[in-house]
Amino acid sequence: MGDYWTTDRNSGSTTTGSARALTAGILMVGWVALLWILEGIDVATGHALDTYGISPREIAELRDVIPAAFLHSGWEHVASNSVPLLVLGFISALGGLRRFAAIVVTIILISGIGVWLTAPAFTVTLGASGVVFGLLGYLLVRGFVDRRPWDVLIGIGVAVVYGSLLWGVLPTDSGVSWQGHLFGLIGGVAAAFFFRRPPARRGPDNLVTV
Numbered sequence: 001m002g003d004y005w006t007t008d009r010n011s012g013s014t015t016t017g018s019a020r021a022l023t024a025g026i027l028m029v030g031w032v033a034l035l036w037i038l039e040g041i042d043v044a045t046g047h048a049l050d051t052y053g054i055s056p057r058e059i060a061e062l063r064d065v066i067p068a069a070f071l072h073s074g075w076e077h078v079a080s081n082s083v084p085l086l087v088l089g090f091i092s093a094l095g096g097l098r099r100f101a102a103i104v105v106t107i108i109l110i111s112g113i114g115v116w117l118t119a120p121a122f123t124v125t126l127g128a129s130g131v132v133f134g135l136l137g138y139l140l141v142r143g144f145v146d147r148r149p150w151d152v153l154i155g156i157g158v159a160v161v162y163g164s165l166l167w168g169v170l171p172t173d174s175g176v177s178w179q180g181h182l183f184g185l186i187g188g189v190a191a192a193f194f195f196r197r198p199p200a201r202r203g204p205d206n207l208v209t210v
Contacts, residue, residue: 024100027089032082053068054116084162088158107135112130115180132184134185138188140158140159140188
């Protein structure tokens with residue numbers, strides 16, 4: 001049996017797996033650190049950054065869809081999002097940073113606009129949980145959409161560890177934006193279809209392209 005070589009035509013990258021893991025790890029640690037820094041600034045300024053949360057059905061508030069995903073309502077809030085964001089983001093980012101960026105932007109937009117459309121009047125919604133639920137949804141279905149057995153196994157592992165989060169899409173707590181969770185989940189599933197990889201194709205001399 002001949003040797004097999006793999007190449008990622010989507011990213012054009014020859015980066016090794018270990019280098020990708022290092023890059024993904026640095027990215028996610030930096031992202032989570034940014035969330036804590038922003039919360040520190042928010043507390044120090046008397047929660048001045050909370051104004052960048054999403055107030056529903058006000059046209060001017062659409063500009064806050066993206067910044068709202070990086071802000072929180074307190075230390076407990078940012079702490080609750082930090083570990084799942086770090087883990088799910090790291091796994092997702094292993095597929096390439098450009099793809100990851102596109103996935104995250106899709107999730108933030110769908111989650112934020114969904115909140116803007118459906119959240120109760122006179123509320124302000126902020127937090128990274130929409131991204132967390134989006135990455136969860138993305139990882140759960142990615143393997144099936146791309147028809148990649150390894151990613152299916154990863155999705156099963158993610159479901160075992162974080163599947164209980166899915167209860168968060170239900171309106172069980174008036175102080176928690178189930179709308180952000182639900183539309184984040186929808187955004188992640190949509191991203192899996194929008195950015196699905198083409199099936200592996202076998203080229204000449206046993207070259208496998210993925």
